[in-house]
Amino acid sequence: MEAARAEAGPDATIVGVIGSPVTHSLSPLLHNSAFAALGLGSWRSYPFDVPLGRTQQALDAMRRADLTGLSVTMPHKRPVAALVDELSEVARRLDAVNCVHRLDDALYGTNTDGEGFVSSLLRGADFDPAGRRCLVAGAGGAARAVVLALTRADAASVAVVNRTHDRAVEAAVLAGNRGTVVPNESKAVADAVMSADLVVNATPLGMSGVDRIDSDASPPWLVPPSLLGSGQVAADLVYVPRPTPWLRQASARGATVLDGLGMLVHQAAAQLIIWTGAEPPLRAMWRAAETAHPFEA
Numbered sequence: 185m186e187a188a189r190a191e192a193g194p195d196a197t198i199v200g201v202i203g204s205p206v207t208h209s210l211s212p213l214l215h216n217s218a219f220a221a222l223g224l225g226s227w228r229s230y231p232f233d234v235p236l237g238r239t240q241q242a243l244d245a246m247r248r249a250d251l252t253g254l255s256v257t258m259p260h261k262r263p264v265a266a267l268v269d270e271l272s273e274v275a276r277r278l279d280a281v282n283c284v285h286r287l288d289d290a291l292y293g294t295n296t297d298g299e300g301f302v303s304s305l306l307r308g309a310d311f312d313p314a315g316r317r318c319l320v321a322g323a324g325g326a327a328r329a330v331v332l333a334l335t336r337a338d339a340a341s342v343a344v345v346n347r348t349h350d351r352a353v354e355a356a357v358l359a360g361n362r363g364t365v366v367p368n369e370s371k372a373v374a375d376a377v378m379s380a381d382l383v384v385n386a387t388p389l390g391m392s393g394v395d396r397i398d399s400d401a402s403p404p405w406l407v408p409p410s411l412l413g414s415g416q417v418a419a420d421l422v423y424v425p426r427p428t429p430w431l432r433q434a435s436a437r438g439a440t441v442l443d444g445l446g447m448l449v450h451q452a453a454a455q456l457i458i459w460t461g462a463e464p465p466l467r468a469m470w471r472a473a474e475t476a477h478p479f480e481a
């Protein structure tokens with residue numbers, strides 16, 4: 185971070201992303217596109233590769249190099265939550281931070297992943313979760329953010345299905361008395377899908393480089409896309425490839441589909457509001473994101 189400060193100069197306002205690996209992160213591109221569109225010529229965003237176990241050192245460096253904000257990705261979301269001076273209610277409930285804002289020497293941590301997901305649902309699929317029945321496949325960090333955000337957006341119910349039952353229980357707790365756990369077996373899942381308005385794939389299944397799955401294969405989806413149909417929204421948090429095999433199949437069955445690029449753009453937009461106080465230039469951010477990850481028809 186000191187090197188970034190030296191490069192950008194003493195008058196620059198610097199933000200960045202910490203993670204490992206971080207080379208694939210679109211965050212600096214999204215931030216810098218937004219700064220350019222907003223005319224914030226002295227603002228810069230940089231990627232910082234910070235290995236697991238070096239989170240405290242990264243936050244110390246943030247103070248030393250006078251950085252204004254950090255976007256936080258794996259594996260630092262949980263460690264940062266334990267190290268900042270103040271946590272938002274959402275970050276406290278998730279025990280995970282994806283955004284740090286430095287004010288003087290105090291670090292404030294929050295989490296914009298879930299809010300980004302709900303914004304992308306509204307804008308990308310015209311879907312308002314209020315009063316709707318939701319089913320989330322997966323119970324990792326992203327799924328937990330989605331469960332909490334859907335609950336805060338007044339979803340009628342949020343059901344969770346996961347490979348590891350105990351983690352499903354922990355995620356469903358975030359939805360309070362509207363949360364339920366669906367056993368990971370075909371009849372229970374089929375029943376849950378039938379009564380859902382929204383189904384979310386919050387696992388990495390289908391992501392390039394993790395589990396590349398051909399569209400016509402039958403991989404071990406937690407929610408088989410063949411169960412989905414018209415009148416339902418299928419949202420995948422994965423955005424590489426676009427569309428994912430799960431979304432291709434759901435779309436072929438008539439579901440309205442949404443990939444994870446919108447969540448990425450909107451969680452970054454929410455971070456920009458925290459750091460700059462300005463209205464984020466969504467069009468410029470979308471253009472940058474879609475140039476990096478075009479939709480393959």
Ligand code: NAP
Pocket residue numbers: 297321322323324325326327346347348351386387388389391404406421422423444445447448449451
């Ligand atoms: P994570 O914490 O590692 O959780 C992964 C989840 O997927 C767990 O519930 C895990 O089940 C399940 N899973 C993994 N492999 C599986 C398999 N072979 N079969 C069945 N279930 C499996 O990961 P995460 O941070 O939540 O991220 C999940 C996905 O969301 C990733 O692809 C990530 O890139 C994406 N994401 C997108 C955005 C965005 O802005 N679009 C933001 C965050 C994350 P167990 O609990 O049984 O291990």
